[in-house]
Amino acid sequence: xxxxxxxxxxxxxxxxxxxxxxxxxxxxxxxxxxxxxxxxxxxxxxxxxxxxxxxxxxxxxxxxxxxxxxxxxxxxxxxxxxxxxxxxxxxxxxxxxxxxxxxxxxxxxxxxxxxxxxxxxxxxxxxxxxxxxxxxxxxxxxxxxxxxxxxxxxxxxxxxxxxxxxxxxxxxxxxxxxxxxxxxxxxxxxxxxxxxxxxxxxxxxxxxxxxxxxxxxxxxxxxxxxxxxxxxxxxxxxxxxxxxxxxxxxxxxxxxxxxxxxxxxxxxxx
Amino acid sequence: xxxxxxxxxxxxxxxxxxxxxxxxxxxxxxxxxxxxxxxxxxxxxxxxxxxxxxxxxxxxxxxxxxxxxxxxxxxxxxxxxxxxxxxxxxxxxxxxxxxxxxxxxxxxxxxxxxxxxxxxxxxxxxxxxxxxxxxxxxxxxxxxxxxxxxxxxxxxxxxxxxxxxxxxxxxxxxxxxxxxxxxxxxxxxxxxxxxxxxxxxxxxxxxxxxxxxxxxxxxxxxxxxxxxxxxxxxxxxxxxxxxxxxxxxxxxxxxxxxxxxxxxxxxxxxxxxxxxxxxxxxxxxxxxxxxxxxxxxxxxxxxxxxxxxxxxxxxxxxxxxxxxxxxxxxxxxxxxxxxxxxxxxxxxxxxxxxxxxxxxxxxxxxxxxxxxxxxxxxxxxxxxxxxxxxxxxxxxxxxxxxxxxxxxxxxxxxxxxxxxxxxxxxxxxxxxxxxxxxxxxxxxxxxxxxxxxxxxxxxxxxxxxxxxxxxxxxxxxxxxxxxxxxxxxxxxxxxxxxxxxxxxxxxxxxxxxxxxxxxxxxxxxxxxxxxxxxxxxxx
Numbered sequence: 001x002x003x004x005x006x007x008x009x010x011x012x013x014x015x016x017x018x019x020x021x022x023x024x025x026x027x028x029x030x031x032x033x034x035x036x037x038x039x040x041x042x043x044x045x046x047x048x049x050x051x052x053x054x055x056x057x058x059x060x061x062x063x064x065x066x067x068x069x070x071x072x073x074x075x076x077x078x079x080x081x082x083x084x085x086x087x088x089x090x091x092x093x094x095x096x097x098x099x100x101x102x103x104x105x106x107x108x109x110x111x112x113x114x115x116x117x118x119x120x121x122x123x124x125x126x127x128x129x130x131x132x133x134x135x136x137x138x139x140x141x142x143x144x145x146x147x148x149x150x151x152x153x154x155x156x157x158x159x160x161x162x163x164x165x166x167x168x169x170x171x172x173x174x175x176x177x178x179x180x181x182x183x184x185x186x187x188x189x190x191x192x193x194x195x196x197x198x199x200x201x202x203x204x205x206x207x208x209x210x211x212x213x214x215x216x217x218x219x220x221x222x223x224x225x226x227x228x229x230x231x232x233x234x235x236x237x238x239x240x241x242x243x244x245x246x247x248x249x250x251x252x253x254x255x256x257x258x259x260x261x262x263x264x265x266x267x268x269x270x
Numbered sequence: 271x272x273x274x275x276x277x278x279x280x281x282x283x284x285x286x287x288x289x290x291x292x293x294x295x296x297x298x299x300x301x302x303x304x305x306x307x308x309x310x311x312x313x314x315x316x317x318x319x320x321x322x323x324x325x326x327x328x329x330x331x332x333x334x335x336x337x338x339x340x341x342x343x344x345x346x347x348x349x350x351x352x353x354x355x356x357x358x359x360x361x362x363x364x365x366x367x368x369x370x371x372x373x374x375x376x377x378x379x380x381x382x383x384x385x386x387x388x389x390x391x392x393x394x395x396x397x398x399x400x401x402x403x404x405x406x407x408x409x410x411x412x413x414x415x416x417x418x419x420x421x422x423x424x425x426x427x428x429x430x431x432x433x434x435x436x437x438x439x440x441x442x443x444x445x446x447x448x449x450x451x452x453x454x455x456x457x458x459x460x461x462x463x464x465x466x467x468x469x470x471x472x473x474x475x476x477x478x479x480x481x482x483x484x485x486x487x488x489x490x491x492x493x494x495x496x497x498x499x500x501x502x503x504x505x506x507x508x509x510x511x512x513x514x515x516x517x518x519x520x521x522x523x524x525x526x527x528x529x530x531x532x533x534x535x536x537x538x539x540x541x542x543x544x545x546x547x548x549x550x551x552x553x554x555x556x557x558x559x560x561x562x563x564x565x566x567x568x569x570x571x572x573x574x575x576x577x578x579x580x581x582x583x584x585x586x587x588x589x590x591x592x593x594x595x596x597x598x599x600x601x602x603x604x605x606x607x608x609x610x611x612x613x614x615x616x617x618x619x620x621x622x623x624x625x626x627x628x629x630x631x632x633x634x635x636x637x638x639x640x641x642x643x644x645x646x647x648x649x650x651x652x653x654x655x656x657x658x659x660x661x662x663x664x665x666x667x668x669x670x671x672x673x674x675x676x677x678x679x680x681x682x683x684x685x686x687x688x689x690x691x692x693x694x695x696x697x698x699x700x701x702x703x704x705x706x707x708x709x710x711x712x713x714x715x716x717x718x719x720x721x722x723x724x725x726x727x728x729x730x731x732x733x734x735x736x737x738x739x740x741x742x743x744x745x746x747x748x749x750x751x752x753x754x755x756x757x758x759x760x761x762x763x764x765x766x767x768x769x770x771x772x773x774x775x776x777x778x779x780x781x782x783x784x785x786x787x788x789x790x791x792x793x794x795x796x797x798x799x800x801x802x803x804x805x806x807x808x809x
Contacts, residue, residue, distance in 0.1 A: 110685070152359055152360040153359070153360050153361055153362045153363055153364050155360070156360040156361065156364075156568060157364060157568065160446065160568050160571070160574045160576070161571070161573060161574045164446075164574055164575070164576040164577065165574065165575050165576065165577060166577050167577060168576050168577040168578050169446065169566045169567050169568065169576040170563070170566045172577075172578065173577070173680060174576075174577020174578050174676060174680065175577070175675075175676035175677070175679040175680045175686050176686070177685075177686055177687065178685055178686070178687065179679075179683075179684070179685035179686075179688075181679070181680050182577060223360055226359065226360055227360075227566075232560040232563055233377070233378065233384060233560075233563075233565070234377075234384055234388055234559070234560030234561065234563060235388075235556075235557060235558045235559045235560050236558060236559050236560065237560045237563070238559060238560065240563070240566065241578050241677055242447065242576070242578045242579065242580055243447075243562075243580045243581060243582045243583060243586075244578065244580050244583075244673070244674040244677045245677075246395065246561050246562070246582070246583070247395065247582065247583025247586065248583075249555075249559065250392065250395040250396060250399055250555075250583065251399055251583070253555075254392065254395070254396055254399070254551065254552075254555055255396065255399050255400065255403065257551050258326050258396070258400070258548060258551055259319070259323075259403075261544075261547055261551070262319040262320075262322040262323070262326070262544075263319040265319070265322065265540060265543075265544055265547075266317050266318055266319045266321075266322065268317075
């Protein structure tokens with residue numbers, strides 16, 4: 001306490017030498033200079049846009065990363081106790097995780113949930129560019145792999161063997177342990193399906209090129225899109241959940257209707 | 271058109287019914303069918319919606335027979351590998367069994383085939399569900415009591431056979447889902463100590479899945495099981511006619527009569543019309559809602575399994591039992607593996623089925639009641655039976671719900687482990703809770719009935735008497751209503767009496783104990799003296 005008092009007392013004496021508004025003015029001048037410098041800097045980048053290298057994008061991605069992701073993944077994407085290292089995950093992982101709204105994560109839980117996408121496509125691209133600059137990793141899929149014009153029969157077979165045990169044969173999703181789950185694949189874009197296969201987000205295993213070739217991945221996407229675009233030939237699919245939804249439907253609506261009709265038949269006329 | 275016939279008839283009888291009368295006469299003179307028609311046509315059936323549930327089961331069975339016959343025209347029960355070449359694109363060129371390929375052809379390339387498949391499957395689900403509901407009605411109203419115990423047994427065997435029909439049918443298309451179901455059955459069979467593996471090899475004609483099982487199940491599905499079911503249904507219905515139909519208690523209804531409408535013309539018309547209503551509902555479901563989309567499941571291959579693989583609802587309870595059993599129950603002893611994780615569900619479900627099958631005899635033994643009962647019990651008037659039923663339903667329902675544990679987990683955002691542990695608790699403790707709650711509710715309802723008989727309804731009308739006293743006017747109930755509330759058979763716990771040798775046997779002690787457990791908590795029906803005493807008390 002005494003030392004503080006000692007330190008404070010000379011300051012109090014000196015206070016009279018400066019104008020009371022001097023510090024405010026100093027801040028204002030400082031802001032003006034910084035703002036001007038920033039404006040000059042950004043105009044200079046705008047003028048050099050044609051020659052904008054990926055280095056530029058990477059720089060912006062790094063800033064976005066520092067502002068939105070570094071809390072959990074670390075400033076150098078090296079990973080922390082609350083998030084894994086992103087070195088080597090590649091652009092595909094970033095595009096999938098951020099592009100489906102899973103990242104930035106809303107809250108801790110068994111797994112990151114899908115939600116509204118938080119960034120624009122450009123921002124996602126810069127983030128992806130930054131992360132892929134750290135170390136080589138799976139890149140974004142080429143457009144010809146996403147054209148949905150592969151062999152649906154081969155895709156269906158591969159899907160049943162490799163994917164259906166978690167995602168269900170019709171891609172309706174399924175349960176995993178400890179509250180985790182394989183989400184429904186309905187409405188997921190071809191690009192995100194492909195990226196999920198190559199990066200193995202969350203509990204999903206990685207299906208690399210040795211495991212399922214890019215053409216086979218294209219077939220799988222073709223099959224899933226076939227299911228999505230062709231309604232069930234048998235009528236309303238009841239969520240494609242199999243016998244559980246069928247049984248529930250029968251007991252509630254089928255038998256319910258029948259019982260209502262028995263009551264009607266045996267009702268006495270008034 | 272019938273001028274010539276009418277003129278000739280006019281000679282014989284004054285009034286002619288036209289062609290119908292001639293035809294009826296022609297047939298009767300050659301078959302004496304009129305006695306049967308007279309007998310059956312005058313048969314009286316009581317009117318209540320719950321009496322139609324068995325009829326629903328019968329009608330769904332007829333629908334199943336009709337649609338099933340259609341399916342046999344095109345189904346090939348062979349597991350020979352073929353290349354699919356039909357019109358469903360995502361399976362084109364895939365190798366599969368002839369059974370699967372022909373099922374797909376029925377679905378996509380045969381006119382009306384998919385509708386018939388869906389009619390067959392929806393009707394099958396409805397068949398078993400209607401039997402289940404019908405059985406619950408029989409149980410909770412005590413309709414299984416003498417003289418109908420054997421008909422309960424026949425009905426319950428029909429329920430089991432219906433499940434067997436369902437399971438064999440479910441396995442026929444040889445799609446992924448049915449193959450997985452068979453694999454589970456194979457696992458259960460192999461879990462039986464000593465003989466399991468032998469039985470499995472016998473069943474599948476070698477190592478699972480083999481190439482024999484579909485053909486074998488097909489024989490059972492379309493020949494043996496339906497034949498037994500038809501025979502048992504005939505017996506079941508014959509017994510209904512012989513025993514006459516039960517009826518709910520009410521004024522004018524006794525053990526000796528049946529109050530209702532005759533078969534001809536009322537019930538024949540109603541039942542005939544009702545068949546078409548049931549058919550209509552099944553058709554509607556089949557045309558609007560997909561069932562068993564085998565094209566999604568694809569051909570059976572022992573390696574893949576789909577998430578959300580479940581049996582049809584009626585096998586769900588067995589699947590649930592397998593899901594509930596905790597891990598770590600396999601032991602190796604004498605160089606053999608003893609899989610208690612399979613044996614415990616198998617044995618407990620077997621016991622459950624056995625108890626349900628022989629329940630009428632157990633209750634008859636406990637009550638010692640040798641009388642015939644044609645008047646149904648209101649569930650509240652047999653509290654212990656109703657409570658046992660509630661416990662049984664809870665046990666079954668918990669197992670059944672567990673079969674969808676994964677779907678519950680994903681759709682209610684809970685953990686799989688949490689669902690399993692909750693269901694384990696509910697399966698074991700739930701029946702006890704259900705028993706006590708149901709019994710207390712029954713007793714409370716009986717008390718309420720007594721109160722109403724003795725003091726009437728609370729009318730809500732408050733009257734101030736000349737002396738300043740306020741009373742609520744109680745509305746007495748009319749005699750017809752009262753009859754329903756007082757006319758039930760009341761049992762007292764059995765007394766232990768020594769037999770001819772002057773001994774009290776263990777069997778008797780057990781019986782007396784059971785009887786006490788059944789009937790020690792009871793509400794006596796209001797008697798005449800009590801009723802008279804309460805007269806003038808209707809304030």
